[in-house]
Amino acid sequence: MKEIRVLLVDDHQIIIDGIGALLNSTDGIKLLNAASNGKEALEILKILSVDVVLMDIDMPIMNGLDAAKQMKRNHPDTKIIMLSMHSEQSMIRELIQMGVDGYLLKNTTKEELVNAIKKVNGGGQYFSAEVTLRLMETQAERAQHQVEGVELTNREIEILKLIADGYTNKEIGVKLFISHRTVDSHRTNLMKKLEVNNVAGLINYAIRHGFLT
Amino acid sequence: MKEIRVLLVDDHQIIIDGIGALLNSTDGIKLLNAASNGKEALEILKILSVDVVLMDIDMPIMNGLDAAKQMKRNHPDTKIIMLSMHSEQSMIRELIQMGVDGYLLKNTTKEELVNAIKKVNGGGQYFSAEVTLRLMETQAERAQHQVEGVELTNREIEILKLIADGYTNKEIGVKLFISHRTVDSHRTNLMKKLEVNNVAGLINYAIRHGFLT
DNA sequence: ATCAAATTAGGGTAAATACCCTATGTGATT
DNA sequence: AATCACATAGGGTATTTACCCTAATTTGAT
Numbered sequence: 001m002k003e004i005r006v007l008l009v010d011d012h013q014i015i016i017d018g019i020g021a022l023l024n025s026t027d028g029i030k031l032l033n034a035a036s037n038g039k040e041a042l043e044i045l046k047i048l049s050v051d052v053v054l055m056d057i058d059m060p061i062m063n064g065l066d067a068a069k070q071m072k073r074n075h076p077d078t079k080i081i082m083l084s085m086h087s088e089q090s091m092i093r094e095l096i097q098m099g100v101d102g103y104l105l106k107n108t109t110k111e112e113l114v115n116a117i118k119k120v121n122g123g124g125q126y127f128s129a130e131v132t133l134r135l136m137e138t139q140a141e142r143a144q145h146q147v148e149g150v151e152l153t154n155r156e157i158e159i160l161k162l163i164a165d166g167y168t169n170k171e172i173g174v175k176l177f178i179s180h181r182t183v184d185s186h187r188t189n190l191m192k193k194l195e196v197n198n199v200a201g202l203i204n205y206a207i208r209h210g211f212l213t
Numbered sequence: 214m215k216e217i218r219v220l221l222v223d224d225h226q227i228i229i230d231g232i233g234a235l236l237n238s239t240d241g242i243k244l245l246n247a248a249s250n251g252k253e254a255l256e257i258l259k260i261l262s263v264d265v266v267l268m269d270i271d272m273p274i275m276n277g278l279d280a281a282k283q284m285k286r287n288h289p290d291t292k293i294i295m296l297s298m299h300s301e302q303s304m305i306r307e308l309i310q311m312g313v314d315g316y317l318l319k320n321t322t323k324e325e326l327v328n329a330i331k332k333v334n335g336g337g338q339y340f341s342a343e344v345t346l347r348l349m350e351t352q353a354e355r356a357q358h359q360v361e362g363v364e365l366t367n368r369e370i371e372i373l374k375l376i377a378d379g380y381t382n383k384e385i386g387v388k389l390f391i392s393h394r395t396v397d398s399h400r401t402n403l404m405k406k407l408e409v410n411n412v413a414g415l416i417n418y419a420i421r422h423g424f425l426t
Numbered sequence: 427a428t429c430a431a432a433t434t435a436g437g438g439t440a441a442a443t444a445c446c447c448t449a450t451g452t453g454a455t456t
Numbered sequence: 457a458a459t460c461a462c463a464t465a466g467g468g469t470a471t472t473t474a475c476c477c478t479a480a481t482t483t484g485a486t
Contacts, residue, residue, distance in 0.1 A: 014296075017323045018231020025234065083227075110230045155463065166413035168442065180442095181465050188445065197444075198472090200379035203416045366432060381472065393472095394435050401475065410474075411442090 003030040004121045007048070009041040009055040009067070010034070010083070019054070022110050029117060038067025045075050052079045052117050058209075065209070072099045079120040083108070102126040152193065157211060159186045163199060164206045216243040217334045220261070222254040222268040222280070223247070223296070232267070235323050242330060251280025258288050265292045265330050271422070278422070281313055292333040296321070315339040365406065370424060372399045376412060377419045 006029055010016050016034045023031045032048055035041040037059045044050070053071060057064035068080050081102035101120040104113065116126035152160065162172045169187065173180035191197055194205045219242055223229050229247045236244045245261055248254040250272045257263070266284060270277035281293050294315035314333040317326065329339035365373065375385045382400065386393035404410055407418045 014317075014321045014323075014326065015228065015231060018228060018235055021234035021238065022231055104227075108227045110227075113227065153462065164413055164417075166409065166411050166417070168411070170442085178463085179465055181467095182463070184443080184445095185465075186463085187443080191444080196379065198379050198381070199412050199443080200377055200416060203413060204377070204379070207420060368433065383472085391433085392435055394437095395433075397473080397475095398433085398435075400473080404474080412473080 003028055004117060005030050005032055005049060005051045006117060007032050007041060007044060007050045007053045008034040009036070009038065009053060009059070009064070011036045011056065011059045015056070019113070022113070023117075026114055029114070038064060038070075041067055042070055042074070045071060045078065050075075050078050051121050052081060054081050054083055054113075054117070057082055057084050068100055081116055081120055081126070152190070156186055156190055156193075159183060160190055160202060160206050161211055163187065163190075164203045164211065216241055217330060218243050218245055218262065218264045219330060220245050220254060220257060220263045220266045221247040222249070222251065222266060222272070222277070224249045224269065224272045228269075232326070235326070236330075239327055242327070251277060251283075254280055255283055255287075258284060258291065263288075263291050264334050265294060267294050267296055267330070270295055270297050285313075294329055294333055294339070365403070369399055369403055369406075372396060373403055373415060373419050374424055376400065376403075377416045377424065 006023060008016055008019060008023075008031060010019075013036075016036075020031055020034065023029050032050060033044055035044055038055075041053065041055065045053075055064045055067065059067075064082055068082065071078060071080060079101040080099075081104060082100055083104050102116045102125060104116055104126075108116075119126045158176070159172060162175065167175065169180040169183040172183045176183075187202075190202055194201065196202060196205065219236060221229055221232060221236075221244060223232075226249070229249075233244055233247065236242050245263060246257055248257055251268075254266065254268065258266075268277045268280065272280075277295060281295065284291060284293060292314040294317060295313055296317050315329045315338060317329060317339075321329075332339045371389075372385060375388065380388065382393040382396040385396045389396075400415075403415055407414065409415060409418065
């Protein structure tokens with residue numbers, strides 16, 4: 001039987017080493033190069049033939065979300081499993097709509113990981129039980145702000161980071177040499193785009209999308 | 214030469230499996246049971262003799278910070294290496310003052326990990342280069358709110374979570390059947406305890422200490 | 427039984443945010 | 457030339473937060 005060619009994408013070297021050690025001792029799975037962010041992963045996909053991409057969501061330079069989007073466009077046959085260290089409630093729906101084939105939460109075991117890789121390689125989907133649960137809960141309870149396809153401008157991201165760092169509009173204005181009213185405008189636009197209505201919502205978004213180190 | 218007995222503490226099963234696979238293939242290191250939170254780890258320490266504890270900071274039930282504090286009190290000979298997935302700026306000083314023997318950031322390699330374990334087992338300290346750098350930067354630039362030995366009450370933690378979820382004082386009051394002025398009192402106390410002065414600071418604390426799933 | 431901590435709650439005020447609105451300049455695209 | 461996205465900025469207002477203060481009640485521990 002042909003080996004499943006797996007590309008590992010994670011900015012945590014220790015996880016690459018760890019999962020690498022796990023998968024290399026598994027028959028039927030061949031681990032290719034590892035990439036430390038989405039951009040690198042896309043470069044590798046241009047060169048190598050990959051069956052399954054195992055990718056973290058939170059990464060610098062290019063996050064897993066954007067990377068998955070591009071991969072599905074350029075390499076529709078390559079399967080993608082997202083491996084998330086947090087449990088991002090609202091993002092899961094977006095990923096599924098995007099066509100991601102699997103989603104594993106942090107408390108995955110070696111067995112589940114191997115199982116998931118084999119399943120998606122065979123054309124199936126694999127979502128851990130916790131994800132499925134959370135999905136239904138999201139559907140039922142929450143107003144589920146999906147915020148699909150939202151794009152923030154550079155200035156907005158810059159200001160979002162400063163808000164998350166605890167600076168007030170006035171302080172941000174001084175820092176960026178603009179009026180605090182302008183900062184307020186950006187803040188309002190951010191909240192409208194992200195469908196939240198206070199600073200807590202903004203920060204939660206910033207965290208989920210890796211704007212905070 | 215005697216093997217180094219290592220206890221792994223992490224709530225991410227995949228990391229336990231991964232690092233487990235790494236360390237089991239390393240001569241001179243014997244991996245004991247793994248624990249998924251600080252409380253479990255302390256239970257294991259009561260029973261087994263452990264040379265080095267390798268522990269994540271963000272964990273449910275009992276986080277790495279509190280666990281390390283207790284370990285240093287009850288088992289002063291056991292060495293502790295903190296393994297952090299984020300890069301928490303302000304926490305590092307606190308850990309060092311607490312007597313933690315090593316601190317590794319997420320982008321650690323297998324080599325560095327093994328190196329660190331051997332070094333602290335021999336009575337030394339090991340801090341990754343990035344940590345040292347960040348430490349000096351913290352010392353120079355930031356106001357470095359250390360917040361050492363701060364303890365939050367159950368009610369405070371409950372309210373902190375709700376604030377981080379984006380609820381206003383009024384909404385929290387309705388939820389908990391108390392006056393919004395009481396919520397404000399708790400909010401004020403939280404900010405005083407944590408030495409921050411707005412909701413962003415509170416949320417950042419909540420995240421660093423794993424109060425947010 | 428007593429004491430300390432936790433939780434409750436309010437008075438008062440200044441600052442900041444949230445949320446409407448309009449409007450201008452700039453640079454890229456068509 | 458016209459359009460559009462972006463960044464800029466202000467008017468106005470209601471709400472919320474931040475930060476002082478005091479104080480009563482509850483709860484748990486010695």
